[in-house]
Amino acid sequence: MPDLLAEVLATPGLVWLVLTISGAGIIRGFTGFGTALIFVPVAGIFLPPAQVVALITLTGVASMAALLPRAWGQAARGEVTILVIAALITVPAGIWLLGLLDPVAVRWIVAGIAATTLAALVSGWRHDRAVRLAGLATIGAMAGIVGGLTGLTGPVVILFYLAGRQAALSVRANTILFLAALDVVIVINLLWRDAVGFDTMILAAFLSVPYFCTTLIGQALFDPARERLYRWAAYGVIGLAVTSGLPLWN
Incomplete structure (x- = not known):
């Protein structure tokens, strides 16, 4: 045990x-999402993409x-x-691409996806x-x-x-x-695929403790009556991901 902790x-x-995972937990509990958008760009500064994907999904579970x-x-x-059945079929393709692409390229993809999402939402685009x-x-x-590719x-x-x-309550639950x-x-x-090492599992377990606690805090803060606040909190999360995840900051 001391050796595992030291690692x-x-x-x-x-x-x-x-x-980062603690802050992401509060946002996840409040909005229903946001952990990966906050954690992945920051974690990508310190860890390889494959380990980041493993960490964010293990802590999510x-x-x-x-x-x-x-x-x-x-x-x-x-x-x-x-949605889940369709995603189940295509996740292996994303993981396969993760093994092919350069880590810096993956980080640019992460920033690009986040930026595109933010632009579409803030522009007011809606579907009826x-x-x-x-x-x-x-x-x-x-x-x-x-x-599978980015986490x-x-x-x-x-x-x-x-x-x-849809109302914020339904969006959050779905x-x-x-x-x-x-x-x-x-x-x-x-x-x-044997892509998760024991060291990554231990680190995920360690990070899961603050993440679980702050997720409960975020959930307690959620109020369906504050739908406008809900949407702008979501936009803020995406914006944070765009700025913090750019490889330019390395």
Whole structure:
């Protein structure tokens, strides 16, 4: 045990990782998403992309007990199921691309996805039409590829829901349910490919403690009546990811 703790404490940028995952937990509990958008760009400064993807999905699985019970009864489970099934099929393609691309290129992709999401939302783009089966499957498939490649499991689905007309309560619940399921899918794929080392599992367990606690704090702060605040908090999270994740800061 002392050796394992020493290994965790020797992780590059550990203090920043703990602070970042703690802040991300508050945002995740409040908005239903945001952990990857905050954590991935910062973690990418200190750790290789493959380890970052493993960490963000493993800690995501660990946070399920804090968020899933309430979200389960509020989510449109049939709709989310279609998204998850499509993502399950395409996650391996994203992980395959992760192994091919240069780490700096992956970081630029992360920043680009976050920036595109932010621009679309802040511009006021909205959709009013009901999205049918094919559309949901396409959205889920895109989310699977992006999640497997970058660890950003949320942006595609977040854009879909925040650009719609659903209430904040429903958007939050659907997003929580989808992200939880996709985290499990990515973890299974990583384990199957032997892409997760024991050291990464220990570090994920260490980071899960502050993340779980701050997620509960964020959930306690959520108020469906403050929908405007909800949306702008979401926009702020994405903006933070864009600025902090640029490789220019190295």
